[in-house]
Amino acid sequence: MNYDIFITGFVFLITMLIIFWRPKGxxxxxxxxxxxxxxxxxxxxxxxxxxxxxxKIGGASITIISTIVMAVILESFGFFHWAAAKLASLxxxxxxxxxxxxxxxxxxxxxxxxxxxxxxxxxxxxxxLLKNLRLKPHQQIPYLLSGALIATAxxxxxxxxxxxxxxxxxxxxxxxxMHTAMxxxxxxxGLLFMSGLMFILLKRTIPKKLPNTKYDLxxxxxxKHFHPLKGGIDVNTKKKRTTFMLKLLLFVxxxxxxxxxxxxxxxxxxxxxxLGSVVLLVWRWYxxxxxxxxxxxxxxxxxxxxxxxxYVIIYGLHNAGLTEFLVKICEPIVNQGLFYASFxxxxxxxxxxxxxNNHPALMIGTITLTEMGLDPVTLKTIYxxxxxxxxxxxxxxxxGTLASLIWMHxxxxxxxxxxxxxxxxxxxxxxxxTTIVTLFLLxxxxxxxxx
Numbered sequence: 001m002n003y004d005i006f007i008t009g010f011v012f013l014i015t016m017l018i019i020f021w022r023p024k025g026x027x028x029x030x031x032x033x034x035x036x037x038x039x040x041x042x043x044x045x046x047x048x049x050x051x052x053x054x055x056k057i058g059g060a061s062i063t064i065i066s067t068i069v070m071a072v073i074l075e076s077f078g079f080f081h082w083a084a085a086k087l088a089s090l091x092x093x094x095x096x097x098x099x100x101x102x103x104x105x106x107x108x109x110x111x112x113x114x115x116x117x118x119x120x121x122x123x124x125x126x127x128x129l130l131k132n133l134r135l136k137p138h139q140q141i142p143y144l145l146s147g148a149l150i151a152t153a154x155x156x157x158x159x160x161x162x163x164x165x166x167x168x169x170x171x172x173x174x175x176x177x178m179h180t181a182m183x184x185x186x187x188x189x190g191l192l193f194m195s196g197l198m199f200i201l202l203k204r205t206i207p208k209k210l211p212n213t214k215y216d217l218x219x220x221x222x223x224k225h226f227h228p229l230k231g232g233i234d235v236n237t238k239k240k241r242t243t244f245m246l247k248l249l250l251f252v253x254x255x256x257x258x259x260x261x262x263x264x265x266x267x268x269x270x271x272x273x274x275l276g277s278v279v280l281l282v283w284r285w286y287x288x289x290x291x292x293x294x295x296x297x298x299x300x301x302x303x304x305x306x307x308x309x310x311y312v313i314i315y316g317l318h319n320a321g322l323t324e325f326l327v328k329i330c331e332p333i334v335n336q337g338l339f340y341a342s343f344x345x346x347x348x349x350x351x352x353x354x355x356x357n358n359h360p361a362l363m364i365g366t367i368t369l370t371e372m373g374l375d376p377v378t379l380k381t382i383y384x385x386x387x388x389x390x391x392x393x394x395x396x397x398x399x400g401t402l403a404s405l406i407w408m409h410x411x412x413x414x415x416x417x418x419x420x421x422x423x424x425x426x427x428x429x430x431x432x433x434t435t436i437v438t439l440f441l442l443x444x445x446x447x448x449x450x451x
Contacts, residue, residue, distance in 0.1 A: 004044050004320035011035045012313050016356050020399045025412075028405060029302035032309035039316040049319070053311050059270040060166030061304045063259075064114050066273035067160075070252055071117040072298045073280045076288065078221045080121070082245050084129040085218035088210075095207035096199075099143065102126065103195045106147045110154035112252050114161045115391075115403040116303065118151040123410045132213045141422055142202040144411070149395055149430070150195060152403045156187040156391040156438070160259055160269070163307055164359045165387060168366040172383050176263035183384050186445045190392065190438030197430050251280070306402070307359070314363045326368045338378055339443055345369075346385035346439050350393025354400045362390035381446050385439055393435040398423050 015035035019028045039045055045053075074080075087105065091098035105125070110118040126147055130140045155162035159169050159179040169179060199206075222241055255276035259269045281292045317323075330348075334341040345365065352361035365386045369379055394400035398408060398420065411418060 004042070005317070005322065007042055008039060008044055008313070008316040008320045009322075011038050012317060012356075012360070015313060016360070019357065019405075022405075025409075027302050028402070029305040029309065032306050032313070036309035036312035039313055042316075044316040044319050045312055049315055050312075053308065053315055056170045057167050057307050057311050059268055060163055060170065061307050062270040063160065063166060063273040064116070064163040065299065065301070065304060066270070066277040067113045068117045068120065068303070069277040069295060069299050070255075070280055071113050071121050072295050073277070073284050074121065074248060074252075075124075075298075076284060076290070076295065077245075077248060078218075078241075079245060079248065080125045080128060081217045081221035082241060083125045084132065085213075085216065086242075087125070087129055088133065088213050091210060093210050093212075095210050096203075098210060099146065099199060099202075099206055100195075102143055102147050103150050106151035107154045107191065110151050110161050111158060112249070112256055114163065115152050115155035115401070116163070116300075116406060118154070118161075119148065119403045119407045119410070120300075122147055122151050123407055127410075127414050127416065128217060132215065132217055133210055134214055135207065135211075137417070138205065139207050140416070141418055142205045144416070145418060145423060145426060146195070146198045146202060148404070148407045149198065149427070150191065152395055152401055152407075153194060153392045153434070154191060155403075156190070156387055157184045159183075159387075160256075162391060163303065164362050164390065167307070167311070168362050168383065168387070171363075171366045171370060172379060174380055174383070176260050176269065178380070179384070180260065182380065182446060182450065183387065183442070186438055186441035187388070189441050190388070190434055193437050194392075194430060194434040197433060198426060201426055201429060248280075252276070303402075310359050311363060314360050314367070317364065318367055323364065323368045323371055326364070327371045330368060331372055334372060334374065334378075334382065338381055341378075341382055342385035342443050343436075343439055345382050346389040346393065346435065349386045349389030350396065350435055353390055353394030354397045357399065358390040358394040358401045361394070362386055365390075377446070377450060381442070384442055384446075388435060388438050388442060392438060393431060396427050396431045398427075 012035065015031045018026070018031035022028070040050075083105065087098065087101055090101050102122075106118060106122045109121050113121065123144070126144055130143060155165060157180070159165045159174075159176050165179075169176070218238070218241060255272065258272045258276075261267075262269045262272045281295060284290065284295070285292060330345065333344045336344075349358075349361050349365045352364065355361075366383060369383055369386070372379075374382070391401075395404065398404045408418075
């Protein structure tokens with residue numbers, strides 16, 4: 001047993017170190033898959049364990065990939081350029097007003113897609129917009145940073161907005177409907193608190209008045225990609241372009257609602273997610289006359305490999321005795337009462353997320369909870385406290401979530417530098433306070449509604 005825990009612990013630590021370091025820009029799926037292969041070769045994880053892993057992460061992974069495919073399709077329709085132009089228009093020259101519309105956009109994109117998909121959508125939109133406004137690098141930072149933080153944290157209100165949340169829901173046998181009923185109100189109020197606090201901290205660096213845009217991003221894209229097409233979409237006016245985009249968003253919203261309907265009736269939600277992405281692919285092929293192969297190439301399939309590989313490593317730690325050890329430590333904490341347990345466990349997952357990323361942290365925390373024999377309400381409440389730690393508390397450092405790692409990668413690709421100092425100046429104040437406030441709200445909401 002000591003040998004197993006030593007090997008799996010060493011593999012886990014080295015894997016996380018390489019993921020954070022990313023030498024030569026290596027994809028995070030590579031170190032995770034190599035680590036998982038080593039665990040499999042040691043025999044700590046058996047073939048029956050693999051079947052259990054696939055059953056737990058399969059549906060969640062397919063759901064998340066399907067929603068990311070929708071996000072990639074939106075890009076090909078010109079959504080990024082349209083949204084950037086719309087943000088500039090709604091801001092009406094006010095830097096403060098732009099801040100709040102960016103917060104709203106990032107929140108909605110995470111609800112409609114997921115935190116990884118939202119980062120893939122909102123970061124390019126903001127880069128397009130800020131460059132078009134010709135803002136200086138230090139003026140871009142508050143918008144990019146606050147947008148990334150709110151987009152990632154916004155995966156807390158509904159379980160379908162984060163792959164690790166979906167996997168954990170499967171482990172605790174909790175429906176999307178119940179997750180939303182218990183979590184949406186406290187988490188959304190926590191996000192409002194977070195946005196307000198960030199605005200107070202960043203206000204002095206946000207320009208009061210914005211310069212005029214350099215060119216019309218929306219018209220530039222649509223004229224280039226749509227106008228020459230015969231029998232395509234008529235998008236010659238701003239009104240028609242807006243109508244078309246709203247139709248797309250309405251479709252995505254309907255598919256999102258159907259996920260909850262499916263969950264309520266115990267229908268696998270991945271069926272609905274795949275259906276939505278296929279319909280959008282057909283829609284795109286019909287209007288743009290383009291082969292869907294390009295969308296498949298742009299889809300980050302490595303997320304599937306990453307999720308599976310990380311779970312193999314975590315399962316190895318579980319089999320080697322880590323969760324048994326954690327149960328002995330955490331049971332006395334949980335027995336102190338729901339209020340105390342929610343804060344301690346939520347805080348513990350926050351710390352583990354920032355040290356080792358929220359994927360393994362939440363998986364370890366959730367598996368540990370299921371080994372304690374807790375009653376349903378207590379189990380679900382502490383689990384949701386873990387979600388707050390995983391989705392919000394994990395943002396203390398820019399390496400706490402996969403979405404944050406994707407965000408930093410996009411910034412590097414666009415030669416935008418945001419120093420750790422800039423990040424920590426905001427996160428060290430905002431994230432602990434937001435996590436504490438949201439944990440308070442969760443506890444009192446559950447007490448008021450469910451007990």
